[in-house]
Amino acid sequence: MSCGQTGGLGVKNVEFSDLSKDGSFSSISEPSPTRSSVQILCSGWLRSQGTKFIGEEIQMKRRLLNRVCLAISISLVLAATASAAPPTVQQMLELKPTQRFVDYDAPGAERVSTLKADLVNEGKAKVWVLRDASGRFCRRFIDSDRDGVVDQWIYYRDGVEVYRDIDTNSNGRADQFRWLNAGGTRWAVDSNEDGRIDAYRVLSPEEATREFVRAITLKDFSILEPTLAKAADAALFGRAVAPERIKELANGAREQFIAISTKLSDLTADSQWVRFEASVPMLVPGDAPDGSRDVAVYRNARAVVQTGEQTDVLQFGEIVVANRCAKLLEMPTIVTPKAPVVAQTNTVFPNVVPGAETPEPAQPGDA
Numbered sequence: 001m002s003c004g005q006t007g008g009l010g011v012k013n014v015e016f017s018d019l020s021k022d023g024s025f026s027s028i029s030e031p032s033p034t035r036s037s038v039q040i041l042c043s044g045w046l047r048s049q050g051t052k053f054i055g056e057e058i059q060m061k062r063r064l065l066n067r068v069c070l071a072i073s074i075s076l077v078l079a080a081t082a083s084a085a086p087p088t089v090q091q092m093l094e095l096k097p098t099q100r101f102v103d104y105d106a107p108g109a110e111r112v113s114t115l116k117a118d119l120v121n122e123g124k125a126k127v128w129v130l131r132d133a134s135g136r137f138c139r140r141f142i143d144s145d146r147d148g149v150v151d152q153w154i155y156y157r158d159g160v161e162v163y164r165d166i167d168t169n170s171n172g173r174a175d176q177f178r179w180l181n182a183g184g185t186r187w188a189v190d191s192n193e194d195g196r197i198d199a200y201r202v203l204s205p206e207e208a209t210r211e212f213v214r215a216i217t218l219k220d221f222s223i224l225e226p227t228l229a230k231a232a233d234a235a236l237f238g239r240a241v242a243p244e245r246i247k248e249l250a251n252g253a254r255e256q257f258i259a260i261s262t263k264l265s266d267l268t269a270d271s272q273w274v275r276f277e278a279s280v281p282m283l284v285p286g287d288a289p290d291g292s293r294d295v296a297v298y299r300n301a302r303a304v305v306q307t308g309e310q311t312d313v314l315q316f317g318e319i320v321v322a323n324r325c326a327k328l329l330e331m332p333t334i335v336t337p338k339a340p341v342v343a344q345t346n347t348v349f350p351n352v353v354p355g356a357e358t359p360e361p362a363q364p365g366d367a
Contacts (some may be wrong), residue, residue: 003103004096004102004103004105010315012267021029024272025068026102031112033252035085036072040231043345048139054334061100066104066236073293076235081331086221087117088111088117088126089112089115089117089130089150091117091204092117092128092139092141093106093107093112093115093130093139094128095139095141095153097153097163097165097177098163098165098174098177098195099163099177099188099197101164101214102155102163102179102183103157103162103182103183104155104156104157104162104163105132105138105155105157105158107132107138111132114132115130115131115132115138116131117129117130118131120288122142122143124145125142125143125145125146126142126143126146127140127141127142127143128138128140128141128142128150131158133169134159135156136156136158136159137156137159138159139153139154139155139156140152140154140156140161141153141154142154144167145170147170149167149172150166150167151166151167151168152165152166153165153166153168153174157182157183160181161180161181161183162176162179162180162181162182162183163177163179163180163183163260164177164180165177166178170187170263171193172295173193174190174193175189175193176188176189176190176201177189177190177197184204184207185203185204185207185331186200186202186203186204186207187200187201187202187203188200188201188226189201196222196224197226198226199226200226200227200325201324201325201327202324202325203227203327204321204326205278205301205319205321206276206300207326208227208319208326208327208328209273209276209301209303209314209316209319209328209332210222210273210276210303211224211226211227212227212314212316212328212332213225213267213271213273213303213305213314214273215257216260216261216264216267217268217269217271218269219261219265221253221254221257224253224257224328225253227326227327227328228250228253228327228328229241229245229246229249229320229327229328229329230246230250231243231246231247231250232321233246233322233327235245236293236323237295237320237322238284238286238287238293238295239284240284240295240297240319240320240322241295241297241318241329244246245329245330246329247328249328249330253331254269256331257331260331260332260334261367263334264312264334266304266307266310266312267307267312268307269303270307271306271307271309271312272302272305273303273305274304274305274306275303275304275306276301276302276303277301277302277303277304278298278301278302279298279299281296281297281298281299281321282296282297282299283295283296283297284296284297292323293308293322293323294322295320295321295322296320296321296322297318297319297320297321298316298318298319298320299317299318300315300316300317301315301316301319301331302314302315302316302335303316313334313335314332314333314335315332315335316328316330316332317329317332317333318330
């Protein structure tokens with residue numbers, strides 16, 4: 001069984017890609033040339049907006065429209081078959097994850113005939129299930145409230161869930177995205193339903209640095225933006241971070257991103273984030289007895305990036321984790337053997353001095 005990759009960093013032979021950095025769907029399966037009534041309806045809606053789109057933007061809107069129409073069409077098929085036969089295997093395979101960077105099973109043409117689609121009841125939910133010949137899950141599309149509209153689209157790798165799209169307002173469009181199990185821990189939110197991540201509910205420090213590397217390799221600031229600390233985060237950070245630090249980042253983030261992208265021009269789509277290196281984080285206690293408002297601060301954490309035989313190391317001055325979500329407080333620096341760097345002075349906790357070296361422990365017998 002082949003593995004679908006939605007724009008994964010450093011992945012060759014990408015089989016599927018969805019939302020590109022400009023918001024378009026570059027290689028997702030397009031609907032049939034025969035326009036369905038849903039497509040005609042959606043096209044009429046787009047024209048009714050009276051908006052002029054030119055160049056890449058009109059292409060982006062058209063492709064986004066095609067995907068929305070496809071999702072609605074398949075949802076209608078699923079709803080229509082709720083009390084009859086389940087949708088076909090091919091219909092279930094036509095839907096792809098909304099977001100990039102999803103490593104999931106994508107059966108090749110030679111395996112399609114071995115797959116089986118079923119409609120099952122799971123508690124109060126109706127679930128359209130796609131299994132392989134061994135009975136392992138490939139897809140599960142869930143109608144959690146039995147209203148005839150799918151509101152969760154779940155994708156698997158080797159029988160284990162790795163990603164799901166979630167529609168929280170029952171309008172047929174995913175507005176939350178979760179990476180699970182081997183897929184990671186990210187939980188993202190798309191508040192305006194344009195297909196781009198606006199914020200994270202859950203993000204690990206490791207994944208925050210990996211998103212930075214992805215943004216650099218694709219020259220796409222929108223990938224990085226949700227990982228950066230914002231003014232609204234000040235309440236979560238409490239006394240761990242001075243509000244001035246957040247304001248400073250907000251004012252210069254895009255320009256700093258462009259500058260470091262230029263310095264890291266050797267990074268390409270084949271570059272791979274390899275690992276995250278950090279010492280034990282500093283924990284700043286909050287005022288909640290259960291520890292829910294505690295804030296962890298990683299200082300001088302590093303991300304190792306591999307491009308062929310070349311290794312680059314990026315050092316992040318401070319990464320703050322509050323309420324299960326990591327935020328970058330500054331752009332990283334490029335580490336070279338002759339120029340080690342440390343985080344800038346933390347005005348809240350000045351006991352950590354930039355450039356200070358940790359003395360070697362005294363040995364027995366030393367004077």
